[in-house]
Amino acid sequence: MPDFGQAVRHFWTLDWNATHLNHGSYGATPKPVLAAQDAVRQDMERTIGDFFTRQLPKRLRATAAELGEYLGAAGEDVVFVDNATAGVQSVIGSIALEPGDEILINDQTYNAVKNIVRHEAARAGAKVVEVTFPFPVEDDGTSIVGALKSGLNERTRLVVLDHITSATAVVMPIERLIAACRAAGALVLVDGAHAPGQVPLDLSALDADFYTGNCHKWLSAPKGAAFLWSKREHQPRLHPPVVSHGLGKGYVAEFDWTGTRDPSPYLSVPAALAFRQTFGDSRIKARNRALAEEAGTYLADAWKTRLGAPAALAGSMRMIRLPLASGGPPDIRLKLWQNHRIDVPVNALDNALWVRVSAQLYNEMDDYRRLAIAVRRL
DSSP states (O other): OOOOGGGGGGGSOOOTTSEEOOHHHHOOOOHHHHHHHHHHHHHHHHSHHHIIIIIHHHHHHHHHHHHHHHHTSOGGGEEEESSHHHHHHHHHHHSOOOTTOEEEEETTSOHHHHHHHHHHHHHHTOEEEEEOOOSSOOSSSHHHHHHHHHHOOTTEEEEEEESBOTTTOOBOOHHHHHHHHHHHTOEEEEEETTOBTTBOOOHHHHOOSEEEEESSSTTOOOTTOEEEEEOGGGGGGOOOSSOOTTTTSOHHHHHHOSSSOOOHHHHTHHHHHHHHHHHOHHHHHHHHHHHHHHHHHHHHHHHTOOBSSOGGGOOSEEEEEOSOSSOOHHHHHHHHHHHHOEEOOEEEETTEEEEEEEOOTTOOHHHHHHHHHHHHHO
C-alpha cells in the first residue's frame, strides 16, 4: 500500500502551490475518475440516440445497484439526484403537509435545507420548529438528543437531521436521534451530504424514512453525483424536483429520466468506488479520521484554544476555535487565501471564530502546521 499525503497527490489536479484544507465543501475528483467521466461522455456523443434510449436506463440501474451495495441498500431503492439539496427538495416537496403540521429542524441545519423547509411549510400553512443544538459539544451526544426531544410533539410530521453537520463538523448520534423521532411518530429525513465515504453507512439498518447524500465529496465522484434512498412504503409519493415523462410510472422511472442532461457524473460513481478500493475503503476512513484528530488536537494546542466536539463525534473534519478576537469569517478566510494560499472555511459560532479543517488522502500534517503559522500572523 502506498503512503498518503504527497505520495498520492499526483492523482489530483489540485494546485499544490496552495494548501487545500476544504475537501468537505466541494470534494476533489481524482484523475482516474475524471478519465472515466470523459469516457462516458465520449460514449454518449458517439452513439447519442442509442445511448439515451437504450444504454442509459440499464447503466443507471447497474450503477445504482453498485452504489446501493456500498451503502447497504438495494439498488432499486436508490435513485440519483444532482446534490443532497435536490434530494431534500424531492422529499419535502413530495410530502402532503397540512396546516398545523410541524417540521423540526435545528440551528445547525444546512442553510439551503432550512430555506427548502421554510418555503414548503409556508406553502402548506405548516409550522417550522427550530431547536438549538449544543456547540461546542461537551458529551457523547446525549445533550443533542435531549435538545431534539424538546422540539418533538404529536404535531411533528417530519424531522430533518444532518448525519454530519456542515457548520460544525459534528458526527451526530444519528441512531439515537432517529429512535427519538420514531418514538414521537415522526418521519425522518437524513441529510447525509458529508457522510458517504467519511463514516460507515448501512441504510437498511439505519431506520430513517429517507436518506440523501453526496458522492462528489468524500466518495470523490464528479460534481453533480448524489443519491436519494427511501423506504419502499414512501416511494410512490416521491417525485424529483423536475417532473418529467416518468410521472405515474414509479419511483425509479420518475427519477431516472428528468429530461436530457449529462449523466456522466452518475455513471462515474463506480469509478470513484474503484479508486477508493485501490487504497481500501475502511483504511481511507480510518486514516482520514486519525489525521483530522491529530490535526485538530495540534491546532488547538498551538493556539491554546479548543476543539468543537469530542473524538467520538468526529469524522474526517474538525472544528477548532481560532485565537482571534476580531475580524469576520469572510475577511479572515480571504486573508488566509490571499496572503498564505490556504483554503479553509471560517465560521462564527458560540460568540467565537472557528476554522473547519478537512483531512483527505492528499493532506498531511505539514498542511496544518502552515495553517497554525498563518493564523498566528493574523
